[in-house]
Amino acid sequence: MATTQPAAVDRPATIHDIAALCGVAASTVSRALSTPDRVNVRTRQRIEAAAAQLHYIPNSQAKALSSGRTGAVGVLVPDITNPFYFDLIRGTQLQLKAAGYTQLLVDTEESDEVEASTVEQLRKSADGIIVAASRLSDDALLAAAAKMPLVTINRDVPGVPAVLIDTPSATGQALDHLISLGHTRIAYVAGPLTSQSSTRRWTTLSGAAEERGVDVRRLGPFAPKKQSGAAAADAAVHSGVTACIAFNDLIAIGMLQRLRDRGIRVPEDMSIVGCDDIFGADFCNPPLTTMASPIEQAGRVAVSMLLARLNPLAGGGARNRSVMPTHLTVRGSTGPAPLA
Amino acid sequence: MATTQPAAVDRPATIHDIAALCGVAASTVSRALSTPDRVNVRTRQRIEAAAAQLHYIPNSQAKALSSGRTGAVGVLVPDITNPFYFDLIRGTQLQLKAAGYTQLLVDTEESDEVEASTVEQLRKSADGIIVAASRLSDDALLAAAAKMPLVTINRDVPGVPAVLIDTPSATGQALDHLISLGHTRIAYVAGPLTSQSSTRRWTTLSGAAEERGVDVRRLGPFAPKKQSGAAAADAAVHSGVTACIAFNDLIAIGMLQRLRDRGIRVPEDMSIVGCDDIFGADFCNPPLTTMASPIEQAGRVAVSMLLARLNPLAGGGARNRSVMPTHLTVRGSTGPAPLA
DNA sequence: CGGCAAATGACAACCGGTTGCCATACTTTG
């Protein structure tokens, strides 16, 4: 067997192979490929030709090890199977790919511990992190942001760059919508206690309710999953309200199902407002009135902010806070309050 | 300024730091951590204590570079925003994490070129690849599988390990279901031409239709997206069939919406069967009759098959083909054929 | 107590690039 065959094995080519082929040093190859100006045009062309001929693909591990930059960005979401994150993930993926970065997607399973250990892990294997709906404490997030570039989505901590989706203001729109339909007894179906979004929405809502003189009570907390909707629906019915504003569309859709099972008509007997306008909100039965926002774009903006931090080239005008607009999309799940 | 401060910087600890702290060589630290038997118990304990004290976290890049194993597995899906892949991704993610691997998720945008270049890219940065619904040619897949461990999902190429979802047999069940409801003019709403699943389903379906003496025609191809449903619905209505078996639930749901808009009742005027039982299939209007399968489990099985190949420890009983069962879930979108 | 094998740990090369520093060669200028 030709054990000492000099070349031609199927092993991926390295810069050393190129260097040997061109009769130059490996460092020259490295420069030709990453700092073209640092090398004579003719030499560079020879090297580029050789690289193409050998199907050279740089080894990202080696690159990362020596340069310190990994070319990867971690994206942490609490629950991959929550449709809300689909569009977000797609937004980050598209924008990252466009910038030549790789996305490391991690499902933190709604757990602050998993999230914390993932952040620590990623410190070595990613250049930056995007954390959606973090379950970490403010302090932990601040500490993490001090160690490496980090952008949050839907989590406002002073000193940490963030993309915020302005659901509180949309919550106000939702309340006004319900009031204009004659509802006076309204419930807010809360999400996880550790969710800042949920807290902020409730604050806005209770304040606005007081101003407008309507009764808004809080139910929950409920896990942000469709199956939580059953308990939420029962609680809403029991509390005697005629309309609900749910933490998110998953819960809202779960409520629709439960209400239907119990023979309670939507919107005749009970109006439901969701949040996020996820996949499915437009074709459930009845279609869900919900607070919509450009989620994919939120992902893109988060990536832009992170990359601006990673490559602080031109003008230092890197924003560190971006608020995405939100609006109420009215569909069939809200209607006039029952006369009762 | 204490520029030459000997230690205590916030830089992550390396095995050299541990070695210095314990007064041993770096190689000993490496062995203590990865080959515990190779080192004296007492030495090992000292090293472990030091590692814990310094919060040592191994640098995965360096590890990958020197050992050749990256500890990562690439997962390629054609479209992240297709709910079908949510459960699949969750299955792979869970199983990979359990085995200590990292998941590199890539959206190949339904493009064979993106898919091919990603596979090439991943050759260096992942230990193996899982490709869902590949758009590559058989030859390309075979070549890729020869270069690195690879498992396909929903793509059957001889010589390439695969997890298959047995939708063809479910398609037969769907056909029988429709026949038993009195339908005799049925359409198959096809997916992309490059989708093997679609092709295989159509083959099964047309064969079964002939046996049973019913008329099944093929419509399409259609992109596997909800918005394709409109065109599909129009085509179905125009073709005069009374029932449709759609390539997937996205198209089916899109058809439901379009039919509703056009005032065509489901299932009174037209029955619709979907495929995959994705998120939303149970709460659309009407709820969709569809072919369901354990998708998350398919992801887990794919990971298991891949890992068995990566770590060929005990008995070489690594299967290279696994077929997931599928069954028809009947909901409200199918009903008796109209009398017409 | 000598001799031999097993256990242990140090040394150094290596994975595949990057980058600071230096020597050479070429160009420009006085």
Place this chain on the structure above:
DNA sequence: CAAAGTATGGCAACCGGTTGTCATTTGCCG
């Protein structure tokens, strides 16, 4: 034409681990 400056490419250290090789220590045996 010499001095000075610039373009170019090589050398070697380094990133943080892994692993083969080998010297030394330890322990067991006769």
